[in-house]
Amino acid sequence: METGINRRPLSEVIADAIIVPAFEKEPPPLGVAADEAIKEFYDSGEFTGEKSSFGLLRHPEGLNARRLVLAGCGKREEFDEAVLRRVAGAAIRKHRSKAVRRVALHLEGKLQTAPMASAAVEGALLGDYDPDRYKTDEKKNDKHIETFSIAAPAAPADLDRGHEQGRILAEAQNHARDLGYEPGNVLTPMELARRAQALAQQEGLECDVLDRERMQQLGMGALLGVAQGSAEAPALIVIRYRPRGEALPDVHLGLVGKGVTFDTGGISIKPSQNMDEMKYDMSGGAAALGAIRAIARLKPPVPVTVLVPAVENMPGPKAQRPGDIVKTLSGKTVEVLNTDAEGRLILCDTLTYAQRLGCTHLIDAATLTGSIVVALGHVNTGVFTNDEKLQSRVLAAAKTEGEKMWPMPLDEEYKDELKSPFADLPNIGSRWGGAVTAAYFLKEFADPKPWVHLDIAGTAWLDKDKPEMAKGPTGVAVRTLARVALDWRKE
């Protein structure tokens, strides 16, 4: 999709459809003859401006477009970038067709800000995305939008910056979504590593892939224990971004993403129902890779290192057993009571390694627990931390990017759940508070560095279409992780 800003008067904008954000009780004055018809639309009650409602006017008078789509935005007082992002995405998903390939979205004067322009392009790019690479139906491309422009007559110059930033962030998010729906037979750990290398090369970043041997030399017993049941070799992907000019002092951000390319549960095998969804158990890794792509293009003055432990969790003659004791890179020993709690096992060694590489602040994203889905459903990502300050940076970034995240507790009392009779730690607690004990386990390896953990098990995947987004992988956390780096100011 080509995107851009069109500064000509609205009457001169050529498109198949013009989307106009419209508020309750406020027929938008476009200054063209169609204003009369818009007013009638409101007066008759056919269109009220209610959120997520649409009104379609064909052959609007005074416009160079065959369709005018009034896109309900609700009350003006409650309007923000998140509403615009959703409305733009939903309008596109609903109205794109063989006949609607060129779309313009009108931004009235008051809304002509860089963040609004950014949100509009993001909504459009995220909305037009479908996880359809494996569909051979040739008609699938008939409905995709070819050009999307923000119609902003006489807009200020900084709208271009907003548009550019939004495009980069949304394309990075779609990149993560591309990885998310790859099936386990295609996206093996080594294939994920190859894709990461290709991404790094394309963006001019350094990439290292640690193989099994190197991990053995280092002593990553927890990560290797998970990997040993699979015929697919594991990989620890490391990508480095370093600012060109002067970097901010005292910060080197480590972004860690869980990269389980398929999670059968291992010997503690999962039930077969919905097991296919476990191909998205690498969504945290995909989020970290998407984030570094955006960071490489937007160039914040903060060094960032991405680390993605990529493994497949399989049962088999070589698989680790419940009761096995492994030695982590940190030196701590772990009793593997449940082989399905594998995410924390690969992340603990990676968090230790990130510190060895000099990371001062750590953020991980992981589809870590079913328990977070019980707690927060599919709406909010769960946020855990050992450092309020870093957490507030992450929550602020999430707010800016319109990604819903909710802080969860991590009191010391939860540590009582993590007692093993034979090793330093077990890899599971009791049934209760599973998302918290999983996070607590990670904290034991992230300490003493400031660290935030995002449990995205409920938010990385949509079971059914939303008006603004196709079902499948969401690319959640890409924009938030990138935003943390972009908005980092001296402490």
Ligand code: BES
């Ligand atoms: N990948 C799963 C978590 C998950 C569950 C993600 C549902 C998305 C949807 C993780 O590896 C896992 O299996 N966790 C177990 C931990 C348990 C054995 C302590 C869980 O949550 O059931």
Ligand code: MN
């Ligand atoms: Mn598991």
Ligand code: ZN
């Ligand atoms: Zn898992």
